[in-house]
Amino acid sequence: MANSPTFLRLKGQNLVYAVVLCSSFGFLLFGYDLGFMGGLTTSPEFLNQFGNPNASLLGFLVSAYEVGAMIGAIAVFFVGDRVGRKPNNIAGAIIVAIGAAIQTSSYGVGQFLAGRLIAGFGLGMCTTVIPIWLAECAMPKNRGRMMAMQLSNLIMGLIIANWVDYGMSFYAGSIQWRFPCALQIVFCLIVCCFMPWLPESPRYLANVDRIGEATVSLAALRGDHMDAESIAMEMKEIQYAIAVEAEETGSWADVFKDGGVSGFTRVAIAFSANFFQQLSGVNVMSSLGPYIFQVSIGMSRYDALLVSGGLQIFYFLSSLIPWIVVDKAGRRRLFIIGSIGMGTCMTLSAIFVGIGTKGLGYAAAVVLYFFQTFFTLGWQSNMWIYPSELLPLKLRLRGGAVAVVSQWLWTFLVVEITPVMITNIGYKSYIVFAIINFVTVPFVSPLETCGLRQSANATASRQVYFFYPETSQLPLEAVDLLFADRQNGQRPSIRQVVKDSIDKAFMAEVHATLQERARYGAESGEVEKPKAMAEVENAATV
Structure with a gap:
């Protein structure tokens, strides 16, 4: 090796x-x-x-x-x-x-x-x-x-x-x-x-289609071999995120x-x-x-x-x-x-x-x-x-x-x-x-933090006042999936995104989805929503 x-x-x-x-x-x-x-x-x-x-x-x-x-x-x-x-x-x-x-x-x-x-x-x-x-x-x-x-x-x-x-x-x-x-x-x-x-x-190198250089850089930063499975998986996750975004024109006005x-x-x-x-x-x-x-x-x-x-x-x-x-x-x-x-x-x-x-x-x-x-x-x-x-x-x-x-x-x-x-x-x-x-x-601030509990259902949903989802320790590509379309092509509200970002079960499914798409979809450039994501979204709306 x-x-x-x-x-x-x-x-x-x-x-x-x-x-x-x-x-x-x-x-x-x-x-x-x-x-x-x-x-x-x-x-x-x-x-x-x-x-x-x-x-x-x-x-x-x-x-x-x-x-x-x-x-x-x-x-x-x-x-x-x-x-x-x-x-x-x-x-x-x-x-x-x-x-x-x-x-x-x-x-x-x-x-x-x-x-x-x-x-x-x-x-x-x-x-x-x-x-x-x-x-x-x-x-x-x-x-x-x-x-x-x-x-x-x-x-x-x-x-x-x-x-x-x-x-x-x-x-x-x-x-x-x-x-x-x-x-x-x-x-x-x-x-x-x-x-x-x-x-x-x-990630910049992959975005400009310099995949070989990107792999070298990533392998060095992770301290692993270029042909290691972990490096190949992370590269596929990066390529998947790029593929998801590639459907848009990518101008400064975006x-x-x-x-x-x-x-x-x-x-x-x-x-x-x-x-x-x-x-x-x-x-x-x-x-x-x-x-x-x-x-x-x-x-x-x-x-x-x-x-x-x-x-x-x-x-x-x-x-x-x-x-x-x-x-x-x-x-x-x-x-x-x-x-x-x-x-x-x-x-x-x-x-x-x-x-x-x-x-x-x-x-x-x-x-x-x-x-x-x-x-x-x-x-x-x-x-x-x-x-x-x-x-x-x-x-x-x-x-x-x-x-x-x-x-x-x-x-x-x-x-x-x-x-x-x-x-x-x-x-x-x-x-x-x-x-x-x-x-x-x-x-x-989440409502629970401020002590503003409402009904049982509202408490369970853990709504927040405004804008700040949790991003700590998340792969950068997993954050993209938090904002991706959900059921029937519906875009989640920012409150829903913040709620989901602090839901451990939901985030575990997001990680699974990211790995699934990275493994099977990145190389072909297919970006349609995988089954795992649809399932977790169904669960989140129950």
């Missing part, structure tokens, strides 16, 4: 870890940018260089990056499927480096803004593609943990940024802010040197259509997940931590930098918790826990800052530390993997791009308005974010 293929002499889980490590540098860039600009907003050298901007202009100097990132995600929406996951990511890293060089050499507001927009464009490309590449390479049983490990590197970027800002604050001259800008280039170089030697997504796979519904859910994450208020602390601690709570500049740096270390330690629980607890449960916890922390912050004593100001800082814990548990890695799991292969990149547009759109909004909110309404800013977090809960 031939040896199993390797990349960088790695295979199996070790190769998946290499993919996680490389792709995590893209998220480290994300975190670094969120962090280093927060320190610059209180740097006298930086502020003097750009004419001591008012709160609105200062907010835009920070948030222009998000505008560029949103445009970068839109670019991936239109052209991303023409090339692989890796080329998109490498191109994004190169563009970030160019933007960082422009920022570093800036002497005026216009040049600095141009650099922010260009670098943001590149990061928008990276953050669109990275979660998809990882989701398509990782194994279902630990896909969430791989994303959690990757997102910890985002926080490492925040830590590096905050302590670089703190260290550079003791230097006179423009190096105080130019060095933090330039450091972004180092991370871009690591991505560009490392990524070409790693495997391309086997994100606004049903497309036989509830395409628009799934894209809308992915968009809303990014909306709720950003409107939680997390980037208030990530992007503007020193500003918040100095202006809102009343600390000195150096104390604010120290407390903000400590916050990111605490944030990183908190991010280790999802490594253990994200694939065990499930996506929906963690969303709920995170939202309730963040809403509570924002409420307490509003009370402490509103009263305004020095002691309660420090208590507010402590509460904001715990806010980061609830965020990383519920809405960090959990949210970033969710759209990639939820979206069908045909729409995974374009739908993911729409979701990331939402990410950067709302990030821009929050970062842009926060300095103005803090200046004008003070402690009430925290009340706004608290309300949004509490409103989020019903969108993912």
Whole structure:
């Protein structure tokens, strides 16, 4: 039997870890940018260089990056499927480096803004593609943990940024802010040197009919031989999902259509997940931590930098918790826990800052530390993997791009308005974010969780309020079957999909159906509904 293929002499889980490590540098860039600009907003050298901007202009100097990132995600929406996951990511890293060089050499507001927009464009490309590449390479049983490990590197970027800002604050001259800008280039170089030697997504390769390369990539990622039965079965499952989707034309407009796979519904859910994450208020602390601690709570500049740096270390330690629980607890449960916890922390912050004593100001800082814990548990890695799991292969990149547009759109909004909110309404800013977090809960919460039991039949059906099906540990192709037509060609409602996703018996039949079709139908391209699926649907409606 031939040896199993390797990349960088790695295979199996070790190769998946290499993919996680490389792709995590893209998220480290994300975190670094969120962090280093927060320190610059209180740097006298930086502020003097750009004419001591008012709160609105200062907010835009920070948030222009998000505008560029949103445009970068839109670019991936239109052209991303023409090339692989890796080329998109490498191109994004190169563009970030160019933007960082422009920022570093800036002497005026216009040049600095141009650099922010260009670098943001590149990061928008990276953050669109990275979660998809990882989701398509990782194994279902630990896909969430791989994303959690990757997102910890985002926080490492925040830590590096905050302590670089703190260290550079003791230097006179423009190096105080130019060095933090330039450091972004180092991370871009690591991505560009490392990524070409790693495997391309086997699902992307299969989708563009490069089956041989897809098999090599999949076998290396699973640590098995190319002719192993398990590799052949997973390849057939992938081909079956592609065959199901191939009946549609596959244009960019499919994100606004049903497309036989509830395409628009799934894209809308992915968009809303990014909306709720950003409107939680997390980037208030990530992007503007020193500003918040100095202006809102009343600390000195150096104390604010120290407390903000400590916050990111605490944030990183908190991010280790999802490594253990994200694939065990499930996506929906963690969303709920995170939202309730963040809403509570924002409420307490509003009370402490509103009263305004020095002691309660420090208590507010402590509460904001715990806010980061609830965020990383519920809405960090959990949210970033969710759209990639939820979206069908045909729409995974374009739908993911729409979701990331939402990410950067709302990030821009929050970062842009926060300095103005803090200046004008003070402690009430925290009340706004608290309300949004509490409103989020019903969108993912089952009726039983909220204690709203109805009649016996209604309880048995386990209806949910709105949109979020469970995707934890499911093969990506099994998620497609959740949204597939049921009896008499009827499309299931989103409530029915969510109900079925937490029904263990139904999901066992879905797995059986997927294997049946993969074994007998993928090679012939037949995509009609198998008998097993019809039987489970009949049972589900009884």
